[in-house]
Amino acid sequence: RPERTLHEVLFFPSKVACVEHIFTPASTYPCLCSLPHGVETSFSRFLRHLLSATSSLDLCVFAFSHMALSRAVLTLHSRGVAVRVIADKDYAAITGSQIGVLRKAGICVRCDVGSVCMHHKFAVVDGRLLITGSLNWTLTAVQSNMENILVTEEPELVQPFIKEFHRLWEFNDPA
Amino acid sequence: RPERTLHEVLFFPSKVACVEHIFTPASTYPCLCSLPHGVETSFSRFLRHLLSATSSLDLCVFAFSHMALSRAVLTLHSRGVAVRVIADKDYAAITGSQIGVLRKAGICVRCDVGSVCMHHKFAVVDGRLLITGSLNWTLTAVQSNMENILVTEEPELVQPFIKEFHRLWEFNDPA
Numbered sequence: 404r405p406e407r408t409l410h411e412v413l414f415f416p417s418k419v420a421c422v423e424h425i426f427t428p429a430s431t432y433p434c435l436c437s438l439p440h441g442v443e444t445s446f447s448r449f450l451r452h453l454l455s456a457t458s459s460l461d462l463c464v465f466a467f468s469h470m471a472l473s474r475a476v477l478t479l480h481s482r483g484v485a486v487r488v489i490a491d492k493d494y495a496a497i498t499g500s501q502i503g504v505l506r507k508a509g510i511c512v513r514c515d516v517g518s519v520c521m522h523h524k525f526a527v528v529d530g531r532l533l534i535t536g537s538l539n540w541t542l543t544a545v546q547s548n549m550e551n552i553l554v555t556e557e558p559e560l561v562q563p564f565i566k567e568f569h570r571l572w573e574f575n576d577p578a
Numbered sequence: 579r580p581e582r583t584l585h586e587v588l589f590f591p592s593k594v595a596c597v598e599h600i601f602t603p604a605s606t607y608p609c610l611c612s613l614p615h616g617v618e619t620s621f622s623r624f625l626r627h628l629l630s631a632t633s634s635l636d637l638c639v640f641a642f643s644h645m646a647l648s649r650a651v652l653t654l655h656s657r658g659v660a661v662r663v664i665a666d667k668d669y670a671a672i673t674g675s676q677i678g679v680l681r682k683a684g685i686c687v688r689c690d691v692g693s694v695c696m697h698h699k700f701a702v703v704d705g706r707l708l709i710t711g712s713l714n715w716t717l718t719a720v721q722s723n724m725e726n727i728l729v730t731e732e733p734e735l736v737q738p739f740i741k742e743f744h745r746l747w748e749f750n751d752p753a
């Protein structure tokens with residue numbers, strides 16, 4: 404079969420719908436929550452791409468308070484996916500930030516040590532798939548703002564982000 | 579010659595250097611300002627892509643206060659490039675915002691009419707080249723923050739942004 408490079412653009416605000424089936428696809432029990440079910444949304448597409456990780460997730464995100472996104476990262480960690488997170492020092496300390504939750508679960512988190520604002524919002528899945536855009540990982544961004552996320556496997560776009568993640572990871576080594 | 583799809587990723591903060599030669603490439607006078615000259619930076623790359631527009635520039639950006647970026651947009655307008663700008667209503671009213679300057683120069687600007695925060699930071703050049711990322715069009719973002727800009731001609735990435743721009747442009751029609 405011919406190789407096709409995956410490209411996808413998602414726009415927000417996303418419709419609000421239940422994403423339980425994305426976390427528990429094998430469940431035979433119908434979800435009883437009050438949200439719409441069986442609806443594919445920008446947010447559910449985003450979650451699916453994130454949860455497609457099988458070996459590694461490198462995450463560099465300014466604001467991270469969204470509970471379902473936190474659950475996704477914790478799920479990957481529990482599956483043995485190597486998760487690394489670079490977070491903004493100031494935002495990480497804010498109420499509702501999920502950075503402390505990730506740390507307590509044993510995920511490697513590094514906060515930027517300088518006075519520079521770390522304004523990235525990107526993730527690299529399995530060293531292969533780039534997820535990047537304007538969207539912070541917050542409920543407001545997902546449900547209320549006009550935002551975009553670009554998803555691509557194009558190596559010329561993915562590789563520079565891998566290199567920059569590596570550079571920031573080493574630069575912010577607390578040791 | 580084989581067609582190659584342009585892809586480029588720029589990271590910030592950018593080194594600070596003079597960009598006068600990008601605006602006046604034909605000048606035979608050396609610039610006398612105190613900034614370093616002859617240095618290619620993330621910001622100069624960004625400017626070059628923006629100024630490559632020959633027919634249209636569609637711009638959808640939350641915060642726009644950077645003077646050299648404003649000059650670039652005004653330059654394109656004066657060259658006869660069809661410039662359309664969608665801006666965030668609240669940010670457009672802030673001191674230092676360049677949105678009023680663009681308007682006074684006769685550029686079509688529409689502010690989002692709803693209560694939704696317009697958090698995009700993207701530009702489409704000639705319906706061909708997408709410039710998008712985390713970077714707001716401010717001096718702080720360019721010179722102080724860790725930010726990214728992704729530049730691509732990949733139609734599968736460019737087309738959705740063109741479509742979304744069109745949708746937001748129509749949606750925010752003041753008429």
Ligand SMILES: [Zn+2]
Pocket residue numbers: 421422423434435436437438440
């Ligand atoms: Zn449900």
Ligand SMILES: [Zn+2]
Pocket residue numbers: 596597598609610611612613615
């Ligand atoms: Zn100069």
